[in-house]
Amino acid sequence: MLTLLAASLAACSPAPEPLLVTFPSGDGLELSADLYLAHPPEAPFIILFHMAGSSRGEYRPIAARLSSLGFNLLALDQRSGNASSGVANESFARARTAKLPRGYLDALPDMRAAIAWARARHAKGKLLLWGSSYSASLAIKLAGDEPSLCDGVLAFSPGEYFGEMRFIEDSARTLAVPAFVSSAKAERGDWQPIYDAIPGSAKASFLPEAAGVHGSPALWPDQEGSGEYWKAVEAFLGRF
Numbered sequence: 001m002l003t004l005l006a007a008s009l010a011a012c013s014p015a016p017e018p019l020l021v022t023f024p025s026g027d028g029l030e031l032s033a034d035l036y037l038a039h040p041p042e043a044p045f046i047i048l049f050h051m052a053g054s055s056r057g058e059y060r061p062i063a064a065r066l067s068s069l070g071f072n073l074l075a076l077d078q079r080s081g082n083a084s085s086g087v088a089n090e091s092f093a094r095a096r097t098a099k100l101p102r103g104y105l106d107a108l109p110d111m112r113a114a115i116a117w118a119r120a121r122h123a124k125g126k127l128l129l130w131g132s133s134y135s136a137s138l139a140i141k142l143a144g145d146e147p148s149l150c151d152g153v154l155a156f157s158p159g160e161y162f163g164e165m166r167f168i169e170d171s172a173r174t175l176a177v178p179a180f181v182s183s184a185k186a187e188r189g190d191w192q193p194i195y196d197a198i199p200g201s202a203k204a205s206f207l208p209e210a211a212g213v214h215g216s217p218a219l220w221p222d223q224e225g226s227g228e229y230w231k232a233v234e235a236f237l238g239r240f
Contacts, residue, residue, distance in 0.1 A: 018075070023117045025091075026109035029079060029100060032056065032090035033114060033181060036063050036073040037122065037188045043135065044151075044240045047114050047122035047136035048075040050084060051215040052104070052209075057087025058132060061220040065230070069237060072122060076114045078107035104134040104161060111138060115149060126240045129225040132215035133157045139167045140179070140194065144171030152240060154233070157183040157189035157215045168171075172197040180227060180236040184212035206232035 012147040018034035025031050034056045046066060050058040056075040059066075066073055077091035091110065095102050105153055108200055111129075119127065127150045131139035135156035143153045158181060175198045182190055185194050187209050212218055218229045 001167070003081065006023065010089075012035070018063065019103045021074075023113060025079070025113045025199070028138050029091065029110070030094055031079075031100065031110055032077045034059070034063075034073075034075040035122070036067050036075075038067050041072075041122055041124040043070055043072050044126040044128065045059045045074070045118060046074060046128045046130050046154075047111075047118055048216075049078060049107075049111055049114075049129070049131045049139060049216075050081055050089075050151055050182060051074070051133035051135065052080065054084040054132070055081050055087050055089035055092070057085035057218055060087065061221070061222075066163070069234065071128075074114060074118050076110065078110045080104050080107040104138070107135065108138055111135070111142060115142075128152040128154065128237075128240065130154040130179060130216070131156065131158065132217075133159075134161050136181075136215070137194075140175060140198075141171040143154045143177055143179075144173065144175040147174065147176045150177060152178045152180075154180045154236065155182075155191070156195055156218060157187055157190070159187070160194075166193075168192050170193070171198045173199065175199070177202070178236070178239055180205070180233070182206040182218070182232065184214050184218070186211065204232070208213050217228055230240075 016038040048059045061074040077089045081089040081092045081097035129139040136158035208228045210224045
């Protein structure tokens with residue numbers, strides 16, 4: 001577990017400047033992502049997936065802290081998105097120009113492509129999937145359906161967002177890696193059945209004392225109660 005001094009340093013240390021990288025999705029769509037490398041390839045690696053209407057910019061406010069905790073990072077632009085933190089979603093723009101579908105489930109091949117790209121080039125140690133809202137659900141689905149895909153999952157505000165009952169819950173039943181689930185306080189009912197379906201004891205959940213925030217922006221420094229979220233996240237990440 002981090003000491004108070006280490007946590008303080010992590011909160012204020014600068015992140016490595018993100019390197020914009022591109023690679024193809026399963027159907028050939030060019031995807032954009034921010035790559036943050038500050039550690040050897042054997043260091044744990046987190047792939048960061050954004051929420052609806054968002055972009056890789058969702059993680060600009062928290063990348064420094066994650067990097068200072070010892071993780072290399074890849075923040076993806078999925079084709080289902082738009083913009084965040086002043087950063088436009090380039091994958092979404094290309095998909096729109098090409099008249100490709102841009103629904104939530106259409107982002108699954110993008111997420112798989114990011115995992116494969118990271119594994120092939122940079123992630124030689126533990127690999128974690130981090131999702132926000134719809135992508136939190138899809139991260140659970142990917143990890144549950146493909147047991148060797150990753151070593152852990154962090155899901156912020158997951159739910160059954162896909163018009164089919166127990167679509168994510170059924171995949172959660174075969175999740176075999178440590179999982180962390182969190183959300184705004186009022187959203188607990190959206191994910192509790194999914195969380196309950198995850199087998200074993202290598203799982204953790206967190207709800208804030210305050211109202212909290214939907215998705216990964218709950219950890220942005222300017223959000224009330226972000227420190228609560230970080231304490232829980234850092235405790236979970238300490239396993240890796």
